[in-house]
Amino acid sequence: MRAAVATIRELAYLCGVSVATVSRVFNNPKAVTPKTREHVLRLARELGYRPNEPARTLATKKSYMVGLIWDTDHRSPGWRHPFFQEILIGLKTALSEEGYHLLLLSTSDEDAAGGPSLDGYLHAVRRHSLDGVVFIDSGNESPAPHAIAEAGVPCVSLDRPVDGPRATYVTSDNAGGARDAVAHLHATGRRAIATISGPLRTRPGADRLAGYREALDALGLPCRPGHVQEGDFYLAGGHAAMRRLLEGGDRPDAVFAAGDQMAIGAMAAIGEAGLKVPEDIAVVGFDDIELAALVPPGLTTVAQDKAGFGTMAAATLIEMVDGPAVEAPPPAILPTSLVIRGTTTPRF
Amino acid sequence: MRAAVATIRELAYLCGVSVATVSRVFNNPKAVTPKTREHVLRLARELGYRPNEPARTLATKKSYMVGLIWDTDHRSPGWRHPFFQEILIGLKTALSEEGYHLLLLSTSDEDAAGGPSLDGYLHAVRRHSLDGVVFIDSGNESPAPHAIAEAGVPCVSLDRPVDGPRATYVTSDNAGGARDAVAHLHATGRRAIATISGPLRTRPGADRLAGYREALDALGLPCRPGHVQEGDFYLAGGHAAMRRLLEGGDRPDAVFAAGDQMAIGAMAAIGEAGLKVPEDIAVVGFDDIELAALVPPGLTTVAQDKAGFGTMAAATLIEMVDGPAVEAPPPAILPTSLVIRGTTTPRF
DNA sequence: GCTCTCGATGTAACCGGTTACATGAAACCG
DNA sequence: CGGTTTCATGTAACCGGTTACATCGAGAGC
Incomplete structure (x- = not known):
């Protein structure tokens, strides 16, 4: 490959046209005669010319x-x-x-x-x-x-x-996904459905909790206060929140975790308590991270369109x-x- | 916040100095009197002036x-x-x-x-x-x-x-890590150590296999031909390679997989064959991906300095x-x- | 044939910096 | 005290594009 032509002026000179014409070939092609346009384009390609971005940005204020x-x-x-x-x-x-x-x-x-x-x-x-x-x-x-x-x-x-x-x-x-999750748990026979929410200051955290509440409402299920535990979207937070749910005396038969990592943390806590998923407690997550499909027995989850x-x-x-x-x-x-x-x- | 000053010329005017001086304040501060330097810097800060990068790049050919x-x-x-x-x-x-x-x-x-x-x-x-x-x-x-x-x-x-x-x-x-992995398997009592390599056209794939061979050599173990299977660094490839190892008739009691994903795929294949990890076959991976710590019973692996x-x-x-x-x-x-x-x- | 239009092209200013070189004041020195 | 060096600063050219405006030639209209 030959050395790339440096500047628009060189190219213009070689083409026998002015810099303005060359510039137009690239920025406003229809303002230039097809013949000259082709000529300039051909030479540009042969010589490997590309307009310099910083210069272009400087002149136009648009950086792409x-x-x-x-x-x-x-x-x-x-x-x-x-x-x-x-x-x-x-x-x-x-x-x-x-x-x-x-x-x-x-x-x-x-x-x-x-x-x-x-x-x-x-x-x-x-x-x-x-x-x-x-x-x-x-x-x-x-x-x-x-x-x-x-x-x-x-x-x-x-x-x-x-x-x-x-x-x-x-x-x-987020709310819709949460509703689907709860409805699914209900449809598979669970009635005591708890949730591990995300941090409520985050929007997805708040919205998923709202969806959970709406779904319970729509199904005519009560929203028991101890059944809502706030997590942090991470493994550790899910684990801790699940322990709180288990220690609460009012053990749920299903948990909707507002994030897959928390769901997996929760599953670990469930296992440690000597209980089984899904027999004793069903779990649904949110996100559909790669891990969800890999962790046994496979995590049901609300997939986002990544x-x-x-x-x-x-x-x-x-x-x-x-x-x-x-x-x-x-x-x-x-x-x-x-x-x-x-x-x-x-x-x- | 006030509107940011646009150009070096404006700032220079406001400071009562030339553009060159302002430029030097930013690029070669010691070439300018402390007094003027401070003055320019103070005004620059107050006015929110920052040199324009594309212009600077255009002039210096250095874009940072x-x-x-x-x-x-x-x-x-x-x-x-x-x-x-x-x-x-x-x-x-x-x-x-x-x-x-x-x-x-x-x-x-x-x-x-x-x-x-x-x-x-x-x-x-x-x-x-x-x-x-x-x-x-x-x-x-x-x-x-x-x-x-x-x-x-x-x-x-x-x-x-x-x-x-x-x-x-x-x-x-890569070679060193592989040697460590094999030595560790040997130290824990395994003698029939197989490997699932990465694609041999990749450098890490080739190097890890080389390390595996060197380690066997150093330990005086034979390198049985059927005990080297090429994988693809992914789950599926590890799974397939492990099945080949199991079907080979010469079943290993340990496998060094050149990547954690392959190791996890291999573990799945081992489980499907009715065998247990680590009792029947020990497994070592490479990478230390997040999942390695989470997949039961915890994957021993060669951690890279991510x-x-x-x-x-x-x-x-x-x-x-x-x-x-x-x-x-x-x-x-x-x-x-x-x-x-x-x-x-x-x-x- | 002569003007008028219109479209293609060229000229030159400009974008906002950097920097070689010129300038002038202060410091130094014999 | 004149001459030389040193150093802070200023002037202006340049980086490589874009684009407003000027120019020029050809075709249209009469």
């Missing part, structure tokens, strides 16, 4: 880059969104198709950017001329997304509502960035689907 | 961005490096500390950049003036890293050797980028450590 903010300190388990990786794939793929790139931003950049200011991310966005931002919630109530959203930067947040002139969010149908998160976030963001600057699209609520496995086999 | 190439098609499971996420965290954290950012690149960008050329990534690197590249191997023998490495772009590859004037790689001590991958990659890359442009540092070999759990309890 979006920031992925992933607000967390690296010590806490908070950074582990249950399917960060799937989200990332979906996001990256969808953005690439539209010619956008993804720049990773995390808490450390905030400080590095000059002191722990509340709007460190906003500065990062400005510095790089980012076209928009995707924010993955880690449940730690960071003020970052609000600062950005309010500044009018196109912004989509995952699993956490934000408002701002060009901000929206995408989440699963790839959908990324894809939807990308689509929504691009709509705000590219589209006519009207207003923020409505929040996207992804459907869930119940995956039935061994932890909820019917009672006789 | 490194690309993370993650070569894969999104369909295959190949993108699942066993701990992509940990690597990413380590990488991002270490890079942020030095003021570098991470730009995600993946296969789709290659095409979008104008046809499926072999050096699509190289173009992406040039377009964005990336300072370097980290390449995560997904085992699909992509030619991408070589094109980049040979072009002289600073480049560090994970788990796969590359050469180029400024290229190096980081990997675990965070170390990212940190080391970042350090090595920055050394090449920042440092005096001598030559590529030698490959980094991260130590492994054996984590002993329930699948290898000693034989009486």
